[in-house]
Every structure is written in structure tokens, then in C-alpha cells.
Amino acid sequence: MTAQSAATAPDELWRLLQQCDALRTFSEREREALLTAIPHEPGMGVRRFAARELICRKGEYELSLCIVLEGCAAVVNDVDPALPPTAIFMPGSIFGELGAMRGRPRSSDVAALAPTLVFFVPRHALKYLEVNEYARNLLAERYREHAVRAMMHQVDLFAALPREFIDRLIPHCRIERHDLRGVPVVQQGAEGTGFYIVLDGFVQVVRQRDDQQNRVLAYLREGECFGEMSLLGSGFAWASVLTAGKCELIKIDKDGFRELCRDFPAVEQRLREVIARRQEQENRVTAELSELLEKSGQLGIIQAEALLVMDLDRCTGCDNCVSACESLHGRSRLIRNGVQIGQYLVPAACRHCDDPKCMNACPTGAVRRRAEGEIYFDYEACIGCGNCAIACPFDTIMMIDTPVFDAAQARKSAIMGREFFRPPAPESREEPVGLLGQLLGRGRRKPLTRPQPAPAEATHVPSSYPIKCDLCDGLPFMGCVHSCPTGAAMRIEAAELFANLHVVTSRAHVRRVEEAG
Amino acid sequence: MEAQGALGASIDAVRRTPQGRLSVWLAGCLAALVAFYLSGFRHPPGWGSLRTGCLTLAVFALAALYRVRKRWTWWDLRTMWFGARLPARLGGWWRRADRLETWRHVHIAAGLGVMIPLWWHIQEGAGASRLEIVLLAIVGLLLVSGVSGVLIQDFLPHAMRIRPGYEVRLEDIEGALHDLYVEAEEAILGRPEAFVQTYLRDIRPLMLGSPRSAALLWATLTGSDPTTAVTDRLAHRQPETSDPAAWERLTKLVERKLRLDHNRVNLRLSRGWVSAHLVLVVLLAVLVSFHIAGALYFAGL
Numbered sequence: 095m096t097a098q099s100a101a102t103a104p105d106e107l108w109r110l111l112q113q114c115d116a117l118r119t120f121s122e123r124e125r126e127a128l129l130t131a132i133p134h135e136p137g138m139g140v141r142r143f144a145a146r147e148l149i150c151r152k153g154e155y156e157l158s159l160c161i162v163l164e165g166c167a168a169v170v171n172d173v174d175p176a177l178p179p180t181a182i183f184m185p186g187s188i189f190g191e192l193g194a195m196r197g198r199p200r201s202s203d204v205a206a207l208a209p210t211l212v213f214f215v216p217r218h219a220l221k222y223l224e225v226n227e228y229a230r231n232l233l234a235e236r237y238r239e240h241a242v243r244a245m246m247h248q249v250d251l252f253a254a255l256p257r258e259f260i261d262r263l264i265p266h267c268r269i270e271r272h273d274l275r276g277v278p279v280v281q282q283g284a285e286g287t288g289f290y291i292v293l294d295g296f297v298q299v300v301r302q303r304d305d306q307q308n309r310v311l312a313y314l315r316e317g318e319c320f321g322e323m324s325l326l327g328s329g330f331a332w333a334s335v336l337t338a339g340k341c342e343l344i345k346i347d348k349d350g351f352r353e354l355c356r357d358f359p360a361v362e363q364r365l366r367e368v369i370a371r372r373q374e375q376e377n378r379v380t381a382e383l384s385e386l387l388e389k390s391g392q393l394g395i396i397q398a399e400a401l402l403v404m405d406l407d408r409c410t411g412c413d414n415c416v417s418a419c420e421s422l423h424g425r426s427r428l429i430r431n432g433v434q435i436g437q438y439l440v441p442a443a444c445r446h447c448d449d450p451k452c453m454n455a456c457p458t459g460a461v462r463r464r465a466e467g468e469i470y471f472d473y474e475a476c477i478g479c480g481n482c483a484i485a486c487p488f489d490t491i492m493m494i495d496t497p498v499f500d501a502a503q504a505r506k507s508a509i510m511g512r513e514f515f516r517p518p519a520p521e522s523r524e525e526p527v528g529l530l531g532q533l534l535g536r537g538r539r540k541p542l543t544r545p546q547p548a549p550a551e552a553t554h555v556p557s558s559y560p561i562k563c564d565l566c567d568g569l570p571f572m573g574c575v576h577s578c579p580t581g582a583a584m585r586i587e588a589a590e591l592f593a594n595l596h597v598v599t600s601r602a603h604v605r606r607v608e609e610a611g
Numbered sequence: 612m613e614a615q616g617a618l619g620a621s622i623d624a625v626r627r628t629p630q631g632r633l634s635v636w637l638a639g640c641l642a643a644l645v646a647f648y649l650s651g652f653r654h655p656p657g658w659g660s661l662r663t664g665c666l667t668l669a670v671f672a673l674a675a676l677y678r679v680r681k682r683w684t685w686w687d688l689r690t691m692w693f694g695a696r697l698p699a700r701l702g703g704w705w706r707r708a709d710r711l712e713t714w715r716h717v718h719i720a721a722g723l724g725v726m727i728p729l730w731w732h733i734q735e736g737a738g739a740s741r742l743e744i745v746l747l748a749i750v751g752l753l754l755v756s757g758v759s760g761v762l763i764q765d766f767l768p769h770a771m772r773i774r775p776g777y778e779v780r781l782e783d784i785e786g787a788l789h790d791l792y793v794e795a796e797e798a799i800l801g802r803p804e805a806f807v808q809t810y811l812r813d814i815r816p817l818m819l820g821s822p823r824s825a826a827l828l829w830a831t832l833t834g835s836d837p838t839t840a841v842t843d844r845l846a847h848r849q850p851e852t853s854d855p856a857a858w859e860r861l862t863k864l865v866e867r868k869l870r871l872d873h874n875r876v877n878l879r880l881s882r883g884w885v886s887a888h889l890v891l892v893v894l895l896a897v898l899v900s901f902h903i904a905g906a907l908y909f910a911g912l
């Protein structure tokens with residue numbers, strides 16, 4: 095994207111923003127708060143796009159709400175951009191609410207059809223819109239509609255549903271949000287009230303057996319559904335479903351579900367297959383496995399996108415992984431101690447959570463997520479407040495002094511020979527040196543590949559920066575895994591770890607469906 | 612342990628490196644070495660002491676390079692710097708080849724492989740002086756220490772793990788022992804005098820003392836549990852008036868303390884043998900330089 099920031103006078107900007115329904119009822123104070131926040135909130139402001147330029151790319155974690163101010167944008171087909179656009183955004187239209195309100199990656203490519211001005215409101219700055227009740231409700235309503243549509247599009251179970259039917263189904267849908275773990279969504283034995291699709295996060299399926307023992311049968315994630323057993327079977331829930339952390343669900347009421355099954359028998363057929371599979375799972379889950387699943391869910395292991403796992407049957411305790419981490423990043427971001435699951439140790443290192451608390455706690459949007467799922471810091475937006483370190487439930491973020499941090503970043507830049515990492519304060523910059531100099535370790539950096547902040551902007555240098563495992567972001571290897579002599583340390587996705595137990599599906603499954611959609 | 616097995620299978624499927632157990636690799640290398648020796652294959656006829664000596668030195672250096680890769684980040688960063696500049700596929704191959712796990716396998720192959728040029732070198736030589744005999748003894752000891760190291764590294768982690776409640780890090784053990792002692796002292800507060808006296812006589816010395824390392828090492832080697840004898844003895848010493856649950860709890864604390872001591876000995880062994888290996892390497896380096904200096908002085912090039 096070669097978009098340019100466009101400086102627009104506040105009055106002119108407000109006039110353009112007024113085209114958007116959500117901002118029409120703003121009071122004078124709300125207007126002032128919004129306009130004065132623009133220069134201070136990283137990522138908030140107006141950007142200009144040339145015709146045919148991409149405004150957002152499918153799969154990217156660019157978590158901003160976009161309001162079209164001038165020109166025109168459209169959802170384009172990411173495989174064949176020559177195909178006609180599926181939705182057009184005229185001045186005043188909003189898009190990108192899934193990313194901004196849920197932290198999900200962009201669900202489609204949006205490109206400018208003509209020279210277009212777009213106002214970006216990043217996720218952390220949504221508060222300036224949501225202070226207004228009308229705007230809040232309107233965004234929530236749009237979000238519901240868009241979320242249901244996107245989910246129906248992504249889940250292959252519903253792939254055959256025509257657009258008109260989804261339009262009819264939307265009024266039967268409700269979004270349920272839960273922030274805590276262990277909240278019962280469905281109670282075993284209770285009468286079924288609806289059919290649920292997991293929109294975000296995880297839920298845990300627990301069944302109380304005839305011998306009164308509870309067994310955790312599975313975890314369901316984004317794109318998976320539950321509640322069908324009670325609606326298609328006895329009318330009562332066969333198992334309980336509890337939240338496994340913060341999650342969002344789409345609930346389709348009984349009438350909507352009946353309509354769905356009546357008009358699309360193939361969907362009902364598929365759901366009956368799902369029921370049969372789940373009932374089989376009950377026989378497969380032993381008490382030991384159930385305990386393991388419960389523990390893994392509590393410790394955030396199930397929800398992890400990339401776990402560092404150490405095979406204790408191989409680990410000789412040499413601590414080379416820890417020293418490698420320290421030499422690369424200034425301080426080891428890995429403590430070789432943590433949770434043991436049988437012969438495997440899950441050390442205290444960032445899990446790249448599905449629902450990252452650190453990301454939600456950052457006031458400047460400096461905690462970000464890549465399309466591959468890893469959570470990383472955008473150090474240029476970081477103000478060193480330490481909120482993320484407090485918010486992480488697994489205590490994996492630490493704040494380190496700026497000089498130590500700078501030295502480590504410079505070292506990494508030198509290996510990669512490019513200014514990939516946060517540029518240090520201007521005075522510590524060194525002249526680029528030749529190949530031999532770099533090989534001898536003297537070379538600090540080559541010319542920047544992206545614009546540097548002007549010295550005036552770079553005056554605030556925090557006294558400390560947060561570091562945590564970011565899977566050695568930007569380096570071609572992961573220090574700990576690469577430097578383990580015994581092959582004990584490895585990175586693995588939770589779904590891969592539990593693959594043979596059929597208790598949680600892979601995120602890749604959701605992505606594949608997304609791509610097919 | 613069905614669930615554990617399933618997790619293990621998933622991890623094996625994801626493990627990117629094909630290498631298996633180090634001892635299997637060692638056995639393979641040893642077999643290759645023996646086969647080579649039996650085949651009677653000799654170096655090219657023109658190679659005299661100098662060439663075979665240089666080759667031996669080069670293989671020694673290759674083995675010693677492992678330390679450079681393992682402990683010197685500078686080296687690793689430079690190899691990565693180079694890897695980052697290679698075309699993507701080649702870079703990926705380079706990175707895999709540079710994994711420390713691969714280096715360790717190469718190290719063992721080189722450590723054993725050095726015997727071939729050494730054998731040729733000895734055959735070319737004109738009899739051995741005292742220095743050369745000591746040198747050969749050191750090489751032999753290095754080989755023995757290497758082989759024992761492989762066995763220690765391969766089997767010790769498993770031996771440690773099968774005992775419950777052990778610490779993963781050596782540095783955590785001291786703190787854990789201290790916590791156990793505090794817990795034991797708190798457990799006797801408010802107990803009858805007879806109970807406290809028995810505690811002071813039978814349990815506190817165990818909580819404060821350290822069992823003999825040799826006994827713990829023996830337990831590791833034989834796979835026996837070093838705590839059973841002590842806990843059986845304590846079961847007989849239970850004071851008459853006591854509350855059995857409290858005594859049971861103290862016995863459990865002693866058991867855990869002994870397990871931690873055992874764990875500490877194992878962890879020290881797991882790291883400590885490398886020091887012995889390293890001392891031999893340093894001795895070897897010194898003697899080799901004397902040997903080379905002597906050869907150059909007396910025989911010239």
C-alpha cells in the first residue's frame with residue numbers, strides 16, 4: 095500500500111465525517127474529543143488512496159475501522175480482481191468493523207475504485223466513536239450483520255446457503271459476548287434454546303456421565319457449532335458447554351434453526367453426522383485425558399497459537415535455549431520452568447493467545463498480530479507504559495531498560511543487515527560499513543528501508559520497553575529451538591499437539607475454509 | 612498413559628529434524644568405524660606423517676568447533692547473517708544444517724571419525740615417545756568420556772522424569788529445599804512434646820543434611836528409588852502418641868527432600884560430565900601442540 099497520510103483541516107474533516115450516519119448525532123464535546131485525539135493516537139487519521147490501490151488486504155491484522163470520506167471503495171475478488179466487486183462503499187460508508195471490534199484479520203480485499211480518502215480509526219481509538227450512544231448501537235448492529243454474514247461465508251457447513259436466506263436468518267441471530275472462563279452457555283439436561291456458532295475464542299464441552307463423573311470432551315473454536323443436539327434430538331442438552339475464556343458466539347434462535355433445517359436438509363444431515371461424532375468422542379475420552387484437557391484449558395495451552403514445548407525426556411538442562419534467547423534479545427524471554435504435562439514442559443513463554451489480553455490492554459495499539467498468528471510489539475507506537483506486562487495472565491512480558499533493549503535490537507539489525515527492528519534513538523546511529531566490517535561484527539546498520547521518524551517526533555524515548563517471546567520475529571530462526579542441542583525444544587500449535595486426541599480443531603482449518611469462501 | 616502417548620505422537624510428527632536418539636547415532640558411528648577398520652582401508656600411499664597428522668588435526672578441530680557454535684553467539688549470528696542472504700530454499704537448508712542438534716551429531720561423528728586419520732598417523736610414525744603415549748591415553752579417555760556423555764545425556768533425563776515432583780532447573784532446587792524445611796518446622800508447631808522430640812531426632816537431621824552423593828548416583832545407575840529405605844524406617848519410628856496424619860505428612864516431606872537431593876545429583880551429573888570432557892580437550896590441545904612443536908623441531912617439515 096502506498097497510501098499517503100492526508101492532512102485535512104479539522105472543520106473540513108468534520109464536514110466529510112458528517113456523511114457517516116454514526117457521527118451525525120455527536121455532541122460538541124464528543125466532536126472536540128474526536129478531532130483533538132487524531133494527532134495523538136497512532137494510526138488514527140485520513141489517508142489518500144489512488145484508484146485501484148488496495149486499502150486493506152484479506153488476512154491482514156490491520157485492526158482499524160474505515161470510514162470513506164471521498165471517492166469510492168469496493169470489496170474486490172482477491173483471486174481475480176477483474177471480477178465485479180461484491181460490495182461498494184460510497185462516501186459515509188463504514189467497513190473493517192470485524193477487525194476493529196473483534197481483532198480478527200480482514201475478511202476481504204478492499205480497493206479504491208477512484209482516488210479515495212479514508213478515515214482510519216484504530217481498535218484502541220474506537221472509544222472516541224463509542225462514547226456516543228447512537229454510534230455505539232449502530233456499530234454493534236452493523237457488526238452483528240457483518241459477523242453473521244462473514245461466518246456463514248467461512249464455515250463450509252453453511253457454504254450452500256444463498257444470500258437471501260442469510261438475510262432472512264439475520265433477525266434470528268444474536269451475538270453473545272462472554273469475558274470470563276467457566277460461564278455455562280448450555281447446561282446439560284436443560285431445554286435447548288438455540289443453536290450456537292463460535293465466532294471468536296473457545297468453549298469447552300463437558301458431559302456428566304451416568305457415574306456422575308465429569309468429562310471434558312472437547313474444545314470448540316471459531317467456526318464450530320453446538321446446541322444442535324437438543325434441537326434435533328430429545329429437546330434437552332446432551333452435554334454442558336462452558337466458556338473457556340473470553341469468547342463471542344452467534345446464537346440462532348429455535349425458529350431460525352428450524353427454518354434452516356427445513357429449507358436445507360443437507361445442513362441437517364451434516365449436523366446429524368456431527369452429533370454422531372461427538373457421541374463417539376465420549377467413549378474415547380478417558381478420565382486421564384479429561385483431566386489433561388481441563389488443565390490445558392485453564393493454563394491457556396489449548397488457546398495457544400504457538401507453544402514452546404520441551405520434551406523432558408530429552409532435555410539435559412543445559413540452558414542453552416535460555417542463553418540463546420538472552421544473547422539475541424538482551425534478556426531471556428524464556429524461563430525454563432512452567433507447566434508440566436506428562437513428559438512435556440510448557441515453559442513460561444508467550445503463547446500467542448487466541449484472545450491476547452496484552453493486545454487489549456495496550457492504549458496505543460502497539461501490540462499487534464501477524465497473519466500467521468504471532469503477537470508482536472510495534473515499538474514505534476510503544477510508550478513503555480507496561481500495561482501489557484500487567485495484563486498478560488501468564489506473566490510472560492517483561493520490561494527491560496532502553497539501553498539493553500537498543501543494543502539487542504541493533505545486534506539483530508546487524509544480522510539481518512536491514513533496519514527491520516525499531517530504530518534506536520538518533521544519536522546511537524552509526525555509519526553503514528562494508529561487508530567485511532559487518533562480518534567482523536562492526537557493522538551496525540545499512541540505510542533504512544522505510545522512512546525514519548523525524549528527530550522531532552522521536553524525542554520521547556521510553557525508559558523501558560516490553561519484551562516477550564515474539565517467535566524471534568524478523569529473524570529467520572527461533573533462537574531457543576535453533577540452539578537446543580538435543581532437539582528437546584520445539585514450537586507447536588496447540589491444535590497440532592492435541593491432533594491425535596481429536597479434541598480441538600486447527601486454526602488452519604478455519605483459514606482453509608476462509609480461503610475457500 | 613494413553614493421552615501422553617498421543618501427545619508424543621503429535622510432537623514427533625511436528626519435529627522438524629529427523630535425528631533420533633543420540634545413542635543410536637553413536638552406535639551407528641561406532642559400527643561404521645569398526646567396519647572401516649576391519650576393511651583394512653589405508654590412506655593413499657604418498658601420504659606421510661605430515662599429511663596424516665594434518666588430517667587428524669583438522670578432524671580434531673572440526674570436533675572442537677562444536678564448542679564455538681554452542682557457546683559463542685557471535686558465530687551463530689554471522690552464520691545466520693550469511694543464511695539470510697542466500698536464496699530462500701538454500702537459506703532454509705542452511706538454517707536446518709546449522710541447528711545445534713545437527714552440530715551435535717556431526718561432533719560425535721567427528722569425535723569418533725578422528726580415530727581413522729589418527730590410526731594412519733600412528734602407522735606412519737616412527738615409534739612413540741612418552742609424550743605420544745600420554746597423548747594417546749588422553750584421546751582414549753576423551754573417547755570414553757564422550758561415550759559416557761552420550762549415554763548420560765540420552766538416559767538421564769528420562770531417569771529423572773519418572774520420579775514424581777522433581778525440579779527442572781538446578782537453581783530452583785535450593786529454594787525448594789528451603790521451602791520444605793520451613794514447611795516441616797511449621798508442621799510440628801503445637802504438637803505434643805514426644806512428637807517434637809521424635810521429629811528433632813529422626814526427621815530434622817534428614818531435612819538439614821545431604822545424603823551421600825555416591826548412594827544417590829548408585830540409585831540412578833541401578834534405577835532404584837533412594838527414598839524407600841528412609842520412608843520405611845520412618846514408618847517404624849512413628850511416636851505412639853502422635854497423630855498419624857501429621858507423621859505421614861512429615862514422611863512425605865522427607866521423601867520429597869530426598870527426591871530433590873537425588874534430582875540435584877542427577878542434574879549436576881548431567882552438566883558436570885561436560886567439564887570433565889572439556890578438561891580432557893584442553894589437555895589434548897596442550898599435548899598436541901607439544902607434539903607438533905617437537906615433531907617440527909626434531910624432524911623438521
Ligand code: HEM
Nearest residue numbers: 579671674675678719722723725754757758760761885892
Ligand atoms: C575428538 C575429540 C573431541 C573434542 C575436541 C571434543 C570437544 C568437545 C567440546 C569442546 C564440547 C563442548 C562442551 C560444551 O561447551 O558444552 C564437547 C561436547 C560434547 N562431546 Fe566432545 N569432543 C571430542 C570427542 C567426543 C567424542 C568421541 C564424543 C562421543 C562419542 C563426544 C561427545 C560429546 C558430547 C555428547 C558433548 C555434549 C554435547 C551437548 O549436549 O552439547 N565428544 N566436546
Ligand code: SF4
Nearest residue numbers: 444445447451452486
Ligand atoms: S503476552 Fe501473554 S497475553 Fe499476550 S499473547 Fe503472549 S501469553 Fe498471551
Ligand code: SF4
Nearest residue numbers: 409410412413415578
Ligand atoms: S537447550 Fe534444549 S536441552 Fe538445553 S535446556 Fe533448553 S530445551 Fe533443554
